[in-house]
Amino acid sequence: MDQSTLARLEATIAARRSADPDASYVARLHAKGLGKIAQKVGEEGVETVIAALSGSADELVGEAADLLFHLMVLLGARDVPLARVLAELDRREGLSGLAEKAARPRD
Numbered sequence: 001m002d003q004s005t006l007a008r009l010e011a012t013i014a015a016r017r018s019a020d021p022d023a024s025y026v027a028r029l030h031a032k033g034l035g036k037i038a039q040k041v042g043e044e045g046v047e048t049v050i051a052a053l054s055g056s057a058d059e060l061v062g063e064a065a066d067l068l069f070h071l072m073v074l075l076g077a078r079d080v081p082l083a084r085v086l087a088e089l090d091r092r093e094g095l096s097g098l099a100e101k102a103a104r105p106r107d
């Protein structure tokens, strides 16, 4: 998975929001509301933690994929583009670079 995988998934999730709930899991989640979507993110987070602590690497991969997917559904439900999250990570990367620079002894 790279950034384009997440961008494709974001587009698919947006397209499936208004699909038939009988045919689409994303539409089914939306029909149940924001509370249910948020709850799923929490559940998948817990399952990811359990897999990290006591599961195989394959189990951790599966749970991490479930978590990322449900987080993407949650962001979409709040109309927050993935690009905003990526931009925040970029910003923090820049901040950490500045902190490293500031901590470096002057010569």
Ligand SMILES: N=c1c2ncn([C@@H]3O[C@H](COP(=O)(O)OP(=O)(O)OP(=O)(O)O)[C@@H](O)[C@H]3O)c2ncn1[C@@H]1O[C@H](COP(=O)(O)O)[C@@H](O)[C@H]1O
Pocket: 009, 012, 013, 016, 023, 024, 025, 026, 027, 065, 066, 069
């Ligand atoms: N990546 C995923 C994905 N990951 C996990 N899941 C679904 O997430 C659900 C999680 O299972 P759970 O047992 O936790 O949940 P559940 O029992 O179905 O629901 P609850 O009882 O908790 O309400 C399963 O039904 C999985 O199929 C996903 N469903 C869809 N996608 C992507 O979303 C796209 C659109 O999917 P549809 O909306 O179904 O067309 C697909 O093409 C995929 O790319």
